[in-house]
Amino acid sequence: MTTKELDRQYIAPTYARFPIEIVSGKGSLMTDDAGKEYIDMGTGIAVNTFGLADEAWIAAVTEQLDQFQHTSNLYYTAPCAQLAQMLCERTGMKKVFFGNSGAEANECAIKAARKYAQDKKGAEYYNIITLKNSFHGRTITTLAATGQDVFHQKFTPLTPGFLYADPADPESLDKLVEENNVAAIMFEAVQGEGGVLPLPEDFVKTMKRVAAEHDLLLIADEVQIGNGRSGALYGYMNLGLDPDIVTTAKGLGGGLPLGVCLLGEKAENVLGSGDHGSTFGGNPVACAGAISILSRLTEETLAGVRARSERIFSALEGAPGVKSVTGMGLMIGIETEKPAGEIVATCREAGVLVLTAKQKLRLLPALNIPEELLDRALSVIRAACAV
Numbered sequence: 001m002t003t004k005e006l007d008r009q010y011i012a013p014t015y016a017r018f019p020i021e022i023v024s025g026k027g028s029l030m031t032d033d034a035g036k037e038y039i040d041m042g043t044g045i046a047v048n049t050f051g052l053a054d055e056a057w058i059a060a061v062t063e064q065l066d067q068f069q070h071t072s073n074l075y076y077t078a079p080c081a082q083l084a085q086m087l088c089e090r091t092g093m094k095k096v097f098f099g100n101s102g103a104e105a106n107e108c109a110i111k112a113a114r115k116y117a118q119d120k121k122g123a124e125y126y127n128i129i130t131l132k133n134s135f136h137g138r139t140i141t142t143l144a145a146t147g148q149d150v151f152h153q154k155f156t157p158l159t160p161g162f163l164y165a166d167p168a169d170p171e172s173l174d175k176l177v178e179e180n181n182v183a184a185i186m187f188e189a190v191q192g193e194g195g196v197l198p199l200p201e202d203f204v205k206t207m208k209r210v211a212a213e214h215d216l217l218l219i220a221d222e223v224q225i226g227n228g229r230s231g232a233l234y235g236y237m238n239l240g241l242d243p244d245i246v247t248t249a250k251g252l253g254g255g256l257p258l259g260v261c262l263l264g265e266k267a268e269n270v271l272g273s274g275d276h277g278s279t280f281g282g283n284p285v286a287c288a289g290a291i292s293i294l295s296r297l298t299e300e301t302l303a304g305v306r307a308r309s310e311r312i313f314s315a316l317e318g319a320p321g322v323k324s325v326t327g328m329g330l331m332i333g334i335e336t337e338k339p340a341g342e343i344v345a346t347c348r349e350a351g352v353l354v355l356t357a358k359q360k361l362r363l364l365p366a367l368n369i370p371e372e373l374l375d376r377a378l379s380v381i382r383a384a385c386a387v
């Protein structure tokens with residue numbers, strides 16, 4: 001049987017895959033089983049930060065693999081301790097909890113926020129406000145945190161204690177906080193799955209004020225926009241926010257499963273011994289790879305992200321068939337006149353792999369995509385958008 005046949009017969013049909021089998025890749029190029037080459041504008045959904053088969057990352061990972069692959073959290077190991085130090089020094093956060101995915105990072109943030117509020121204000125302060133149109137993961141609790149009804153319907157009852165504010169209506173936040181006992185507000189600096197929508201400035205302002213007035217923790221979900229993609233190390237840094245808890249995953253591991261929950265001063269000690277855990281959390285191989293990624297997220301890399309971002313905006317804004325371009329850094333959404341699915345197929349035929357988010361096209365290229373490849377991809381996308 002071919003890979004496609006095996007997949008269809010034996011894998012739970014939760015994914016609508018594109019009709020290509022990837023067999024190899026290098027940098028921002030991927031090759032399918034027929035030998036056709038594609039420019040990768042999706043990086044495995046913001047995961048392959050410096051592209052496929054990234055040599056520095058491979059070297060870091062294989063060096064650790066040659067030592068040992070896993071020990072459990074019963075012992076000290078250097079890679080996770082060193083990665084935690086780097087993350088804290090670069091964000092000003094105080095402590096790190098390691099998991100394996102974005103959802104798991106958010107679960108930790110939710111537990112920490114509830115425990116903080118319970119210790120400080122009482123057990124009834126369990127509510128967490130998230131935003132309409134947000135996406136926070138696929139577990140029952142992070143689905144509840146996700147502010148989109150379509151994700152909720154088939155899996156009720158979800159974890160109670162989530163309320164949804166409308167980012168287009170900052171007053172909705174004031175109202176929710178006044179009418180409920182709230183522990184925290186959780187936000188994405190740019191809503192990814194929700195359609196690549198940056199958080200409106202007036203909402204950011206209100207969020208800051210409301211959090212200060214009511215002693216609410218601010219939780220930044222940086223799973224997709226984090227780790228250099230925004231043009232800053234983390235997306236919230238572009239918004240002048242100072243969150244109490246930061247979660248990230250996707251691009252930090254650079255291709256191995258890794259999720260982190262960074263705890264700031266207020267929450268650094270709320271989770272104590274036995275309060276939380278994860279067998280694979282802080283896996284030395286994943287952490288060694290992440291150290292290689294994080295150490296290359298230098299000011300020079302971030303300037304490169306911003307320059308590439310401008311290149312994309314100027315190529316696509318006002319282009320024929322393009323209604324709007326939104327986003328931040330190298331997380332970009334394109335609203336088109338033609339259906340996005342049609343454009344994705346046209347681009348694929350022409351050797352460019354792009355993603356969608358809701359009704360939009362979504363671009364998440366490698367932070368180091370060569371300009372020549374980026375320009376080639378942009379001209380294909382422009383042609384595909386033109387009516």
Ligand SMILES: *Cc1c(COP(=O)(O)O)cnc(C)c1O
Pocket residue numbers: 100101102103104106135136137138188192193221222223224225249250
């Ligand atoms: C992808 C994503 C998640 C979930 O991450 P997983 O690793 O798939 O569990 C959570 N939040 C945001 C903003 C995401 O983009």
